[in-house]
Amino acid sequence: MPQSPAAPPTPVSVPSLGALFWGFLSVGLCGFGGVLPWARRMVVEQRRWMTPGEFTDLLALCQFLPGPNVINVSVALGLRFRGVAGSVACFVGLMAAPMTVVIILGILFAHYRDVPAVRDGFAGLAAGASALVLATALKIAAPLWGRWEGIAMAIVTLLAISVLRWPMLPVLLVLAPAAILIAWLVQHRRPTGR
Amino acid sequence: MNGTLTALAALFAQLSLLAFGGGNAVLPEMQRQVVDVHHWMTAQDFAALYALAQAAPGPNMLVSTLIGWQVAGVAGALIATFGLTMPSCLLTMAVSSAWYRFRDAPWRRAVQAGLLPVTAGLITAGAVLLCQTTSTGWRPALLTAVATGLFLSNRIHPLLVLAAAAVLGVSGALGAG
Numbered sequence: 001m002p003q004s005p006a007a008p009p010t011p012v013s014v015p016s017l018g019a020l021f022w023g024f025l026s027v028g029l030c031g032f033g034g035v036l037p038w039a040r041r042m043v044v045e046q047r048r049w050m051t052p053g054e055f056t057d058l059l060a061l062c063q064f065l066p067g068p069n070v071i072n073v074s075v076a077l078g079l080r081f082r083g084v085a086g087s088v089a090c091f092v093g094l095m096a097a098p099m100t101v102v103i104i105l106g107i108l109f110a111h112y113r114d115v116p117a118v119r120d121g122f123a124g125l126a127a128g129a130s131a132l133v134l135a136t137a138l139k140i141a142a143p144l145w146g147r148w149e150g151i152a153m154a155i156v157t158l159l160a161i162s163v164l165r166w167p168m169l170p171v172l173l174v175l176a177p178a179a180i181l182i183a184w185l186v187q188h189r190r191p192t193g194r
Numbered sequence: 195m196n197g198t199l200t201a202l203a204a205l206f207a208q209l210s211l212l213a214f215g216g217g218n219a220v221l222p223e224m225q226r227q228v229v230d231v232h233h234w235m236t237a238q239d240f241a242a243l244y245a246l247a248q249a250a251p252g253p254n255m256l257v258s259t260l261i262g263w264q265v266a267g268v269a270g271a272l273i274a275t276f277g278l279t280m281p282s283c284l285l286t287m288a289v290s291s292a293w294y295r296f297r298d299a300p301w302r303r304a305v306q307a308g309l310l311p312v313t314a315g316l317i318t319a320g321a322v323l324l325c326q327t328t329s330t331g332w333r334p335a336l337l338t339a340v341a342t343g344l345f346l347s348n349r350i351h352p353l354l355v356l357a358a359a360a361v362l363g364v365s366g367a368l369g370a371g
Contacts (some may be wrong), residue, residue: 007326016249028251028252028253029251029252030251031251031252031253032249032250032251032352032353033283034254034352035252035253035254049313056346057297059237059326060297060306061286061289061290061293062286063215063216063306064302064305065214065282065285065286065289066210066211066212066213066214066281066282066285067210067211067213067217067256067278067279067281067282067283067285067286068216068217068253068255068278068279068282069216069217069218070253071253071255071279071282071283072282072283072286075283075286076286076287076290077285079287079290079291080290080291084287086329087283090195091279091283094252095252095253095275095279097251097252098250098251098252098253098256099252099256099259099271099275101250101251101252102246102247102250102252102259102260103259103260103263103268103271104248105246105249105250106243106260106263106264106271108258109242109243109246110264113242114197116239117364118365119364120363120365120366120368121360121364122242122245122246122360122363123330123334123361123363123368124334124337124359124360124361124362124363124364124368125219125242125245125246125248125249125356125360125363126238126241126242126244126245126324126327126328127328127334127335127337127338127341127359127368128248128337128338128341128355128356128358128359128360129241129244129245129287129324129328129356130321130324130325130327130328130329130338131337131338131339131340131341131345131355131359132248132341132345132352132356133218133221133317133320133321133324134318134321134322134324134342135341135342135345135346136218136304136317136323136337137218137314137317137318137320138342138346140215140310140313140314140317141311141314141318141344143310144311144314145308148204148365149311150310150311150314151311152311153311153312154311154312154314154315154318155315156315157312157314157315157316157319157324158247158315158316158318158319160323161222161315161316161319162222162251162318162319162323163212163225165226165230167223167226168212168220168223168226168316169208169223172212172214172312175312176214176308176309176312179308179309179311179312180304180305180308180309181308182308183304183305183307184301184304184308185313187300187303187304187307190234
């Protein structure tokens with residue numbers, strides 16, 4: 001079959017439904033505090049279903065679209081290799097064990113939350129989790145450094161959501177197109193693509 | 195109960211499609227809806243459930259599973275999880291095969307570049323909201339600051355930092371609150 005530029009490269013070996021399921025099951029079980037690196041390791045380095053470039057491409061798509069990134073990646077990857085059945089295998093593999101564990105943890109939490117040690121431990125854990133989101137925010141914002149239009153847009157978003165506490169949908173409907181327009185104008189003002 | 199399940203489904207489906215840049219982008223809206231609009235739990239409970247989802251294996255958007263479970267048991271857990279994942283997954287599946295053709299389109303770069311600051315603002319808003327809830331005194335606030343530095347340095351596994359934070363809490367070092 002001739003390769004067309006409109007299609008992704010054919011993989012060397014197409015994983016079976018079972019392989020997809022077990023692959024993502026292992027990812028779901030490992031991924032503490034961040035599943036994506038494990039997913040990449042499984043797909044690119046361990047099972048070699050994709051090259052690093054292909055995975056990065058897929059990730060770029062999934063970051064572009066809404067929704068939890070690693071979940072989108074699993075579904076898109078499964079679709080590419082085994083169609084809808086592949087997507088289901090990857091999704092279920094990824095989510096089944098974590099969902100079960102999380103519900104068990106939720107039950108334990110509900111039972112023991114009033115124990116002082118548990119309550120205090122959660123105060124610490126929650127402070128740590130806030131830090132995790134803050135660190136994520138700073139990492140994502142880092143490329144904005146030196147680009148005043150990006151920083152301004154980020155600050156406007158921050159004010160609208162966390163200070164004014166406006167609902168997200170109308171804020172996004174206004175700011176997203178504005179941000180894209182600004183980015184497009186900036187792109188065309190900097191032909192060298194700095 | 196049916197009204198609650200419907201509300202859960204509607205909320206998380208909406209969040210699914212708003213979550214540009216990943217699940218963390220809708221964290222502030224999730225909190226606003228769950229705590230302020232629906233009054234399903236306190237801000238402290240929300241922060242605790244988010245922390246629990248971080249400590250557990252799997253994608254951290256399993257906070258939806260926990261919220262759903264807290265609100266409406268196993269049915270709520272399943273509905274919230276599928277609500278958050280199905281719309282975006284279906285969209286991804288629909289788009290991904292055509293995606294290859296648009297990889298290098300200039301408008302794609304503009305959209306991505308444009309949404310980046312918005313995503314950064316959203317995730318920062320989520321961080322601000324969580325920090326406000328969890329920083330009940332100067333000690334937890336200091337813990338958050340130090341932990342942020344540790345996460346950014348990438349030297350220590352994130353799970354170890356979270357575990358250390360929990361241990362510090364249990365030890366009573368964070369004060370009465």
